[in-house]
Amino acid sequence: MTTPAAPVTPGRRRRVGDPSLGLLLLLLVGVAAPLIAVLVRAVTGYDGQPSALGELADPSNLRILTNTVLLGAMVVVFSTLLAAPLAFLMSWTTMREHRWIDVAIMIPFMTPPYVASLAWLDFTRAGGLAEQLFGSVGRLISDGIHTPAGMALIMACEVFPFLYLILRNYLDTLPASSDEMARISGASAWQRFSRILAPLTTSSFSLGALIVFIRAAGEFGAPVTIGNQIGFPVLVSKVYADVTIDPLDFPSAAAFSSVLLALGVTVWGAQQWIGRKQTPFGGRASRRTTVSLGPARIAGWAWFAAVAILAIVIPYVSVLLGAMTMLRSQPLSLNNLTFDYFGIVLRPDGGLSALLNSAGFSLVSATLATVLGVGVALVVAKRRTTSARAIDMLAVAPDTVPAIVLAIGFIFFWNARWMPATPYNTGWMLIIAYTIIFLPMVVQNVKSARSGIDDRLLEAATMSGAGAWASFRRVTLPLLVPGIVSGWLLAFLIGIREVVLSSLVRPASMDLLSPWIISEFDQGHRAEAMAMTVIGVAGSTIVLVAIEAWRRHQSEKRFG
């Protein structure tokens, strides 16, 4: 009996020494510097306002903090309920033949969150569609939405596609043999789930849940609009009030944002601990698992239908009707509907330049973020050094604080007097800002894909004589492609609908999509705003379909 060789490859560690330092520097300048620039004001005060640390000790803040954690937890639970079954169905069962489901699931992610909130509020308002269609049940739905759980459900509808992508990509890599062995040995379905599927996916799931939680904790839209109405204050409500409502109080906003950052780092630490164990699959070529559902197939379709109604149909009925309504005060009738607004908003002096600008900037920034994200994921994979941990944390940090605080941080840092040369007020500032906020989602996707690659494949490559670059190009990169593509797609879609950084950090006189849509809402041009939303989503869908087709092609080559 020979003792198994320890899977240590010191050679590889030496190779990635230098890139890790360069990456660390990049992230320090890109992420840490702006964050520090704004958060330090909590201690030092700003512009004559005193330090706000004393405010944090106020006991009412404990309630706000608890609310925030509760909201984050609820969003994670709802997102899991929405995403996990769908990921399973679309990866391990024959439902995956229906490719349009993948496209449909991404639609809620493409919708700007403020439009989704407006659509829901419109659906549930007194005398709105919910009441007209469902009568008193409609009122129940409305009341249900105006609770913390209802709010969490709406927020989950927007973010669950991200969790879905991570889980589906990971499930695609689980070899069929693990499940089949259990079946042959006589395990029941529940045992196969609880002892094989769930433990294997814990690490990937924790990567996704981390981002879902911190995004929910730092999200502006629904928690402020609905949260204010129902008396459920969260940390973000306070931060936004301090930053946008007179009298402005930057130190207080910075203090509460620091609490959010601390919360994010704590959850990140928990995730690092949860995901610490790696499960090798044996490195052999693997088949994709297929589980036959039998009569339970109906349940699968029913689940998808329920998710689709909740996340797509209800908001989009509101949005489409809004885009076609001429007079808001008149009842719904064919005379009051028109397609003209779609043409109106695409005029050159209308929103066309906003749409093209957003598409262009998102494309460039998503690509940059993906390149950076691959670097980060490779450097931190399976390494526990301090610099690797620091890089990992910095890659996730941009999502922990509200976007407006990050935007102010960018302004403080890049507009500082002592900066010799700065991209501020040029298009490059926008690209840098976008890249930084895309980073968390991209990194998680690539990390999850990386964890699905058994190191023995790389060892085999090295033993066969491949150098570092060849082994990366021909083994690692192709295996990472699903994660890279999902990450790029998510980044691109976020860029198209991003509103805060696009409002604050863009160069003057540059139109971008979401600020344009919001400005139309503010001027009372509701139909134009909704029409442009539909066009933006339609354009994103075309990009999505193209990429999905390519991904399917690649996936078939790999899994057969």
Add this chain to the structure above:
Amino acid sequence: MIRPLIAVSGVALTVMALAGCGSVDAPANAEAPTPAAPAADSAIAWEAPEGLEGELTIYSANPQGLTDDLVKEFSDATGVTVNVFTGETGKITAKLDAEWENPQADMVYLASWAPASKYADAGRTLSYQPFGYDSINPEWIGPDDAFIGRDGSALALVVNTNVTDQVPADWADLTDAVYKDQVIMPDPRESGTARDLITALVSSQGEDATWELFDDLFDNGMVVQGANGPALDDVTAGSHAVVLGGVDYSAYSAVDKGEALQVVLPASGTTVSPRPIFILKDAQNVENAKAFEDFMFSAEGQAISAANYMIPSQPEVAVADGAQALSDITLLDYDLDDVAANGADVLDQFVERYLNS
């Protein structure tokens, strides 16, 4: 193969059916009415100054259409490149505050008095008496000419005439049983004008009378929700009948589009919020900024505001058709600086009394 075909034909048929429905007249919907040309012998008719060049950066918290019209006419006439940055008041003030150590803007055009007052107190503005200064409404001139309101908007009762045919005449009318559960007010935590209204009522009638009025309003089922835009949309869509403290220009714009709304200025008085403009002390393009400010107070600049349903600060320029001139509006008894100073306290009291259920 069959299924996509069916789907596509279904969509095509629907499109053809719907193509038979209404269509939009582009001019009525997209642009504001063209501004009236000023009288030939007007003292404040503008002449574009010669020899201006370079750039000008303006941050504007005002409606995009208004800002774009002003910028276009100025820049066409003088050849100055104007860099415009628009957004909501909150984002503009956040950006300004973040940039204070290295300001990028030359002039700022806000939608409320209080932030401008704060910047003036901090010594960040340039005192300037623009062209046409003598005829500007004196109430709208800030201390030491640090900032001047160039147009204003009034708060009104906006009624959806499809939902109710009872048109109220004053704030107190809304406590009537006819308006039970039919009244919505913008949330003063999100709307600066709503907050100013409450503060002005307190200043004008005293605290007791004001809280008594609001007690009755809330007993009658009044709902407080959303910023100005969503509250007006709520009434336009018919969920409620009246907006208490709706912003006039949005309502006038909707009325002109054909919506079933009516704007009523309360008999006992209301607030008019001047929208100030000021030049930054450290502006890099002071000459261009002064020229733009001159344009803004000239008859042509004021006419553009009137065409966008604002109330001009130059009394000789008429408001849009259907809108109310400043002289016809009854004002509550309040002082702009007091309202700015007391706003936060009154808001806290209001929230504690009514919104912390």
